[in-house]
Amino acid sequence: MEGGDLELGNLWGFANALQLTVTILLGLIILRACRTWHLQGSRSIPSKGSFGWPIIGETVGVISCNSSYPFDSWLADHTKRFGTMFKSHLFMKPSIILMKPDELKYFFDDPDKGLDSGAPWALKQIFGAKSVLAMNGNEHTKMHKLLADSLMIPELRKKLPEMDRLMLQSISKWGGNTVEVLDALQDMLLKFMTLNFFGIPWEDKLGAQIVSLLFPALLGITSIPVYFPGTTFYKAVQARRQLNALLMPIIGALRSSETTEILKYAKLERFPYQNLLEHEAETDAVRKKKEESGDTAFSISDLKELKYTTQVYHEVLRITNITPGASRTATKDLTFNGYVMPKGWRLLAVLSPLHKDPEHFPEPSKFDPDRFLMPPNPKTYLPFGRGNRTCVGRDITKLLVVSTLYHICSRFTWKIVSEDKGMYYFPVVRLAGKYELAFSPRS
Template identity: 25%
Template sequence: MITMELFSLSLLFTVSLSTIIFFLFRTTTASRRKTRLPPGSIGLPLIGETFQLISAYKTENPEPFIDARVSKYGSVFTTHVFGERTVFSADGETNRFILQNEGRLFESSYPGSIANLVGKHSLLLMRGSLHRRMHSLTMSFANSTIIKDHFLVDIDRLVRLNLDSWTGRILLMEEAKKITFELTLKQLLSIDPCEWSENLRKEYMLVIEGFFCIPLPFFSLTYRRAIQARKRVTEALNLVVGERRRERERGVKKNDMLAALFDSDGGDVVFHDEEIVDFLVSLLVAGYDTTSTTMTLAVKFLTDTPSALAQLQEEHDKIRANRGTSVALEWDDYKSMPFTQCVVNETLRLSNIISGVFRRAITDVKIKGYTIPKGSKVFTSLRAVHLGQENFKDARVFDPWRWQNISDPINFMPFGGGPRKCPGHELARVALSVFLHHLITRFSWKPAEEDKLVFFPTTRTQKRYPIIVECRNVGG
């Protein structure tokens, strides 16, 4: 009797499962007939083409994974990486469409490892009206007027302070990271370099190392360390925020991002300390690692292109001569660096510190004759566009002179685009220009050893770019 009942239940389960599978298959097939996805390959079950992507970027080619698929499928194609079917775009027009339709057709979507480490209240993960408000606040605090009137003096002072300790062999990327972290901390919290800030920087480096790990502490020692470091970073920042609130009650006012957050606190929105700390952590991400890497690669590209370095040196020696006895740069000096801006643009185009951004379709979207289904992950590859021969002649060659003839760089988007364009883009340009000025007028240098570029998970140098520096001028 029991056996018969079990058999009947088993038969019923089998029939039911078969029916479900039949209807799911028929529905999926019908959906595929109606939906014309971009062509491509989804690779193996579950892992897709993730291994192909990771192994491809171990070569010296900056865009091997996308190059191979663009030649086979076109500039918009489908793949399956990091656990999700993903539509890749290597087309400038498509990328602009996706980024400009943030909040209407697409929304930001980041891997779990990054989301967990920056915090749920970070600018990266904010959406809707709150994101618009906080993005606008950040942009208003980093516009040209604010930089000119308040930040330039700090940028110039901190760059010179760091360069004062340079002698002999240095790891340029490490030194650049110190500079950008101190700059960012000063602008966010009015904190000058000290033992506390250096300890915080070391913890923060551990946090960033966890961004591209499997977000499971049990499986990844690096990710476990990153989570622990993130806890220590938030504890330190919470103490600062709490102390600043008490100072504010006593009438002490400072001119930094935290003060701007306090000023915007009120009405329908009240920011708790946890939210403020997450917001500060995300701004540290934006201002620290990317800018320091751009500084390093600018020096490497210039070193590998002596004619560009010579012209840049001539421009900055002239500025230095016009300054007389004053060493500090002023806003008019920054605005008189035309070739420097060509170097900055070309470094941003060729290095592509942020290779692209992830979005998710919030409705079915038609692009280039295809349909991206609702819920699909989309990756807009900024690097593929910047390195596309159809967009820039000799696209994979460092050529700053090209920017003397480009008036409307429609396919140039190093800081993203749309409502989520990096709010600190002008600040990054100023910091890089000031750094190059003081480096070039104070030092000559040569590589200490051969170093190569690595392109995954982000662009960087393999050995942190060791160089040997010698003083050119005294008193800089």
């Protein structure tokens, strides 16, 4: 080929690429304009907010939140521009974000009976339409009650000795070692859930297999639903399939009790340890009392004595917002605060602005367990939501966290070994780096 032909070919290639780019850009602009017109023109929705880009909306902005630009900053930027209760387009759906106490009350209490679970498509793929998170109406009420009953204090009282045994078995190996604490606690919780929901001891081969599949499956709940090898969603679907194969025979046998939902996991965060070290008198007193009585196992009545540890627990939940919020779908046009929230739109309740409102929690970024010297106010502290979809795991979470902290504090002193690398916010709130503590047995 002659040099001139080559240049001409290059030019044509460039012109084609340019034409294609311009066409795509124009298409995107028109699409965006059409959608905005359609959504804004037809109904009285909150006029404040932004739909972002076509199809993806503002999703990328949310999922790329990290330590230097946390989800709180994304929310703060939006509220500064639009006020509270603004619209957005997230995870393929037009959405309305709610955060003020009256907005959250409307969301959780659903006085107009117009809100469905709003379970994302990814969740239904992984946990099925018959998961409590996806169910609605009477079916949901029944399942919620079954689960809640199996996880409330009277039932937990029976399960506590086994929980305690598991905890001590794991913690007893920590003295003199450096431990990745979050992984160790997560493993403990998954093992306990395997025992609690399926009656399978984690020491069994089957128990160990289930434990190893639960976490990847749970991670998929909030993943981007791209079914391609390597993605979180793909791994979650695969894990769910394997869990199905393992669990179907057992579920068949357990069907009468129907308590076969496995859902969330609780995490201890990095904040409490230093504060607890400074308040060792409390755990010491409880331990001494128990040793004198000859019964060292943790009991429900110990919760009352561990007041400071419980304050720490509340403050961790307030400041970390491990579950950032909740989601619903409007099943009809709803009117609230003068706005129509159209049928089919997603409503997202976010909890962090409430838990970090200086009016209710002065100096909100400061970790200060003494805020909870008095029991938390249910209007301004909602880490487990409220209403008919309130968290069924709240009692077990408190019991697990407070008793684990008690066991750790009464046995060890520790030093933080790993460097603080901040937080990730998607697909779940978690530490960006390892969280290793070096434990020494207490004298």
